[in-house]
Amino acid sequence: MLYSIAAFVGSALAIGLFYRAWQSNQLAFKRVAKLGALGFMLVSLNLWVHEYGPELGVCYAVVAFSLQAWSWIFLARQRIDKDIKRIDLPFVKGLGMPGRVESVNAIIKILACVFLSAVCAMLVTVVWTTALSIGKVNLIALGIYSMPVLWGAAAYWLCADSKLWRPVLVLSGLSVLSYISIYSV
Amino acid sequence: MRFSISPSANKNALKSHAWLGLAVSVLMYWVCLSGALSVFSQELLRWEQPHIADNLDYTPASIQTAYERFLAMKDGITNGNIVVRLPTHDMPRARISADGESWNISPSGTLSEPLSTPITDLIVDLHVALHLPEDIGMMIVSMLGAILVALIISGVIGHRRIFKDAFRLRTGNNEQLTQGDLHNRMSVWGLPFHLMIAITGVYFGLASFLTSIYADTLYDGKKMDLFADLYGTSIQVEHQPKVANIAQALSEIDSIAPNTQPVFVTLENATKDNQYILLGSQHLDKLIYSEQYRFDSHGQYIDKVGYSDGDAGQQALFSVYRIHFGHFGPEAMKIFFGLMGFALTIISVTGINLWLAKRQMQGALNQLWLGFVWGTPIGLTVAAILELTLSLPPKPVFWLVLVAGLIASLMQNVLAKTHHRLLNVLAVLLVVLAVTHFVGHYPDSLVLNSVIIDAAFIVFALCVWRYRHSRVRKGWNS
Numbered sequence: 001m002l003y004s005i006a007a008f009v010g011s012a013l014a015i016g017l018f019y020r021a022w023q024s025n026q027l028a029f030k031r032v033a034k035l036g037a038l039g040f041m042l043v044s045l046n047l048w049v050h051e052y053g054p055e056l057g058v059c060y061a062v063v064a065f066s067l068q069a070w071s072w073i074f075l076a077r078q079r080i081d082k083d084i085k086r087i088d089l090p091f092v093k094g095l096g097m098p099g100r101v102e103s104v105n106a107i108i109k110i111l112a113c114v115f116l117s118a119v120c121a122m123l124v125t126v127v128w129t130t131a132l133s134i135g136k137v138n139l140i141a142l143g144i145y146s147m148p149v150l151w152g153a154a155a156y157w158l159c160a161d162s163k164l165w166r167p168v169l170v171l172s173g174l175s176v177l178s179y180i181s182i183y184s185v
Numbered sequence: 186m187r188f189s190i191s192p193s194a195n196k197n198a199l200k201s202h203a204w205l206g207l208a209v210s211v212l213m214y215w216v217c218l219s220g221a222l223s224v225f226s227q228e229l230l231r232w233e234q235p236h237i238a239d240n241l242d243y244t245p246a247s248i249q250t251a252y253e254r255f256l257a258m259k260d261g262i263t264n265g266n267i268v269v270r271l272p273t274h275d276m277p278r279a280r281i282s283a284d285g286e287s288w289n290i291s292p293s294g295t296l297s298e299p300l301s302t303p304i305t306d307l308i309v310d311l312h313v314a315l316h317l318p319e320d321i322g323m324m325i326v327s328m329l330g331a332i333l334v335a336l337i338i339s340g341v342i343g344h345r346r347i348f349k350d351a352f353r354l355r356t357g358n359n360e361q362l363t364q365g366d367l368h369n370r371m372s373v374w375g376l377p378f379h380l381m382i383a384i385t386g387v388y389f390g391l392a393s394f395l396t397s398i399y400a401d402t403l404y405d406g407k408k409m410d411l412f413a414d415l416y417g418t419s420i421q422v423e424h425q426p427k428v429a430n431i432a433q434a435l436s437e438i439d440s441i442a443p444n445t446q447p448v449f450v451t452l453e454n455a456t457k458d459n460q461y462i463l464l465g466s467q468h469l470d471k472l473i474y475s476e477q478y479r480f481d482s483h484g485q486y487i488d489k490v491g492y493s494d495g496d497a498g499q500q501a502l503f504s505v506y507r508i509h510f511g512h513f514g515p516e517a518m519k520i521f522f523g524l525m526g527f528a529l530t531i532i533s534v535t536g537i538n539l540w541l542a543k544r545q546m547q548g549a550l551n552q553l554w555l556g557f558v559w560g561t562p563i564g565l566t567v568a569a570i571l572e573l574t575l576s577l578p579p580k581p582v583f584w585l586v587l588v589a590g591l592i593a594s595l596m597q598n599v600l601a602k603t604h605h606r607l608l609n610v611l612a613v614l615l616v617v618l619a620v621t622h623f624v625g626h627y628p629d630s631l632v633l634n635s636v637i638i639d640a641a642f643i644v645f646a647l648c649v650w651r652y653r654h655s656r657v658r659k660g661w662n663s
Contacts, residue, residue, distance in 0.1 A: 069374040080357035141498025148387040152334025159201035
């Protein structure tokens, strides 16, 4: 219990130091405070792990840190009560349907984000994880945990690139290459 | 060396963030809101049947009696496995189920009454499969997990002032500023949690596709071999008695695995010649759902599957459920997970609100979004009230109310009026729900779990009312 309290206080101090660093204009103080905050974070993490083991300890550390940060932000909120005139935006009737080109583009994007990104992420994940020299079970677990990140990155790129054909081409190419690498051996 | 993201990458990331957010807006909101509520599914189960006493004093003999009674009721034959859920501190009730039928067990071993939890099912099924057929629904929800990862990536790249604004929350008269700050601060400081929720969320509906490719690559297409490696091989037993000795297995587990918490008993191949007992027991220092200890039908220990001391990967896979729902550690962890889930819900709502505000006009999209945001909790609450009072099926009621809410929102062009009416309705309904449950189940509703949940509804109603009041005070009511 004492370790838990110490860990909780440690992460609160870390947040406090981060806050002071954020507030300060002095570069030297900022650096020291940030280093100190990182130190407290590590100490806090160690204490959580010491008390509850590595699995639960890491979870408690993450949850405590996020909640303390939110609490700190809430307590340090700035109230701006300037007499800002609320502008009533004009009301436009109807749904304002997009044009044909825009709609087709949107459908391609959605399909690519959902299907192409998924297929590419899965195939690429299998290729890169099976290249590692670790046990089968571990590499499958690594793949299951990392595949969503690749999928998300692919979906992000599809929507961020101004030229849709670029990510579509690259993701399709990667998918084909990965497929060949997996199924031609 | 200074790390910075170019303005064009920044702009593109924001474009991507907005596009993806809009594409999944309503679905993401439903999954986040119902997910935050699903964290408390065990408490809601108990709240729905408060007359069933919470009790941890079950003996192996009483579980055995209940199992034998259940078996007699099924004329000694079941098609699937028989599962006994054992009482634990977070769910101090026992139940037995097979072939889609589930019964509560009293501490004396009698089958008290069937498990009936339509309100919890309404919420959990919305989170798990959006009330769609399970296979399709789970896939869609899992895809949302991947899109959430994409939103996190684009959000981080697109957030130019991620460090400069790290602690800034401006409240007051400028609604757009407040919503932007809330959206960004909650996202950034909750990032590890959101990422973990997204990644583990993908697992439930889509891991099977990935394991199929792994089976082709590493196991010559033999999926069963892959499952044997990941989930353990099944054992072969023969000439087993038809009535298993669960009591013996439960009595033995304390010596086989001390300091663990038995959570379930499954009779694999139940009522068949090759049936055996699988006893799941939670290791309290680990995140895996449970280690599985196997016994023959006589209750003689055979072996354990080996998750608790297996490969790190195997343990990681078996930890997905508890990490995703926060079902580990003390009861406070659930509250933390619930809060984090609500934060994700707020993030999804404020994100769309910001996009709508930037359009510099109002229209049907604003009306519909308002209808979805407040119509969903209203629909859930009405469905719960009508289930409690008239036993109406909650799912159709929920969708009918939601559609009605959307139509009503579309009929009112002054958004502030719609907003305030919806807030009023929700606040009143939450109070009605708490009172209906309390009165309808009195005096059983005096148990701590029910009192806390009913009180929570009143607190939510007060929060909604306060939010409405603050808008009125700022003059945003017309």
